[in-house]
Amino acid sequence: MSNISDIVQGISQAAANAHDGATDAEGEPLDIGLERDKSTPITDKRVMDGFGVTFSGNIMKVNYTRELPSKEIADNKLKTEIESSIEEVTKFLKKEYKNITKETLRLKKKGSLVMGNVQSTSRVRSWVQAHCEYEIQGADKKDSPDTTPRDVDSAIKSFLELGKNSKRPGNEEISAGANEK
Secondary structure (H helix, E strand, O other), X not given: OEOXXXXXXXXXXXXXOOOOOOEOOOOOEOOOOOHHHOOOOOOOOOOEEEEEEEEEOOEEEEEEEEXXXXXXXXXXXXXXXXXXXXXXXXXXXXXXXXXXXXXXXXXXXXXXXXEEEEEEOOOOEEEEEEEEEEEEEOXXXXXXXXXXXXXXXXXXXXXHOOOOOOOOOOOOOOOOOOOOO
């Protein structure tokens, strides 16, 4: 078992290696599974899509953004296309994580794809934002962030103890009238 901070660091490095135009050790372009990786004729416009990862404890969220023609928004296949793109991204992250750390990354999908934001930039172009959450398996539970509720009352009391009427340090030599004008 690895601790969660090492796993997060490895995944973050794998995601950083997926920038647009990235190449492997032989100089070949990386196939991440995004639309921008597919060859397009010169007459076609550049495909704009990308991903990012965020972490919360042992949960990794893959955020996906894609720009597309507005006529494709009404297409019934859009959700499955985006879901398959996110799956390709997670396959890439697992493979890249294995190359970086020499360990296997195990992810378990939590829930289903969330189509968060679908907006149009014009009558012709639109963009889609979606995300999917994965549980990082094989991480030590003891290294996860503390999930116990914090005691607000004790935090306020300790803050107030730092104030005006608190106990003064023993080496303080300020006279009573030193701050008067």
